Amino acid sequence: MKKILQSTTILMAAACALAPAAAYALDNPIRGNIRVVIGSKSTGGDTYQASSIIAEALAQKIDANIKVDAVGFSAAYQALGRVPTGNTLMIFHDQAYLGNLYGQKGYEDPFKEWTIGPSFATNPGNGYLVPKNSPYKNMDEILNAAGNGKTIRVAIQPGGVSEIGYTAMKNAVRLAYPGQEDNLVALNTGSQSDKNQALFDGLADVINGSVQANEQYTRLPADDQKAMNFVWLTAKASTIAKANPNGMGETSRDQLMQYASGLGVNIPMDAENNFTFDKEFYFLYNKRMSPEVIEFLDKALAEVFADGKVQETFKKSFFIPNFRTSAEAQKHFKEKRDSYAKIINNLHK
Known part of the structure; x- marks a missing residue:
């Protein structure tokens, strides 16, 4: 009897000593590996970088194998639609609703087609770049050139954050030089690597990019085919001010603030x-995913952020930590969608 009691005590102590991740594994309603598909095909862009950071932190928290796949929005939507169990999750950004607002093929209303999950990061480094040897050194020169009859080719991915910035550029030309806005021409490409290649090949005068994906190219000498410079970051100055003061690579936050x-x-x-x-x-979830799984992921991600480590990882890559639960994110992004719908309509008038 004494040995049985001792064994029971040892087992109970071992159970109490379970690491948090092991305890999460016992409660995890998602059985098996988890695949995170993202709305980008590039493994060098900001979507992949942000997704990898949060996926690794979540995997450690719930003691699960999580793989990030850069498959692009169309394949990601198809994969997400096939799996309601939580074994396939999707990560995307504002392009999910912007693509729908722009009427791009394949972009259904995400608030009807999917369940909006937690937000986790803001990229204050979304922006536009030119070749380092470009005749245009800043946005004023670009807009004035278009206003004075020069054709300016802008590489974007249709229906997303790159297009809304391009739309804003066209509107700025229209305000200053009515009738000349069509001198800004969209060069429709795919993910970040495609936009970069358009610049390398001399097909684009301006490209959409990000601090995370493109800062490395701004360090190259001007005679390098891949050398480029930032000319505009779309984020509010107050947003950029929250980013890591060290900036990214060899470019400080204060240097980036000028854009x-x-x-x-x-x-x-x-x-x-x-x-x-x-x-x-x-995150975006399959519409049929159970409330139990949504609640589990909300709780796990909330604790990831409560631990405080993922914030530092995000900041090192020039992202701003930005956690909202599923319910909070749904409310926030619906309001943001409605706000930019008005802006898009006004810019297209």
Whole structure:
């Protein structure tokens, strides 16, 4: 009897000593490996980087194998639609609803087609770049050139954060040079690697990019084919101010602030306001995924952020931690969608 009691005590102590991740594994309603598909095909862009950071932190928290696949929005939506168990999750950003607002093929209304899950990061480094040897050194020169009859080719991915910035550029030309806005021409490409290649090949005068994906190219000498410079970051200056002071690579936050709307750059939206856009990342779930799984992931991600480590990882890569629960994120992004719907309609008038 004494040995039985001792064994029972040892087992109970071992159970109490379970690591938090092991305890989560016991309660995890998602059985097996988890695949996170993302709305980008590039493994060098900000979507993949942000997704990898949060996926690794979540995997450690719940003691699960999580793999991030850069498959692009169309394949990601198909994969997500096939699996309601939580074994396939999706990560995307504002393009999910912007693509729908722009009427792009394949972009259904995400608030009807999917369940919006937690947000986790903001990229204050979404922006636009030119070749380092470009005749245009800043946004004023680009907009004035278009206004004076020069064709300016802008590489974007249709229906997303790159297009809404491009739309804002066209509107700025229209305000200053009515009738000349069509001198800004969209060069429709795919993910970040495609936009970069368009610049390398001399097909684009301006490309959409990000601090995370493109800062490395701004360090190259001007005679390098891949060398480029930032000319505009779309985020609000107050958003960029929250980022890591060290910036990214060899470029500090203060150096990047010169490209912020309202500071070094002015992209008029109307007579009184400049255009700004904060790019945010969040999860999307299969509409049939159970409330139990949603609640489990909400709790796990909340604890990931409560631990405090993932925030530091995000900041090192120039992201701003930005956690909201599923319910909070749904409310926030619906309001943001409605706000930019009005802006898009106004910019297209």
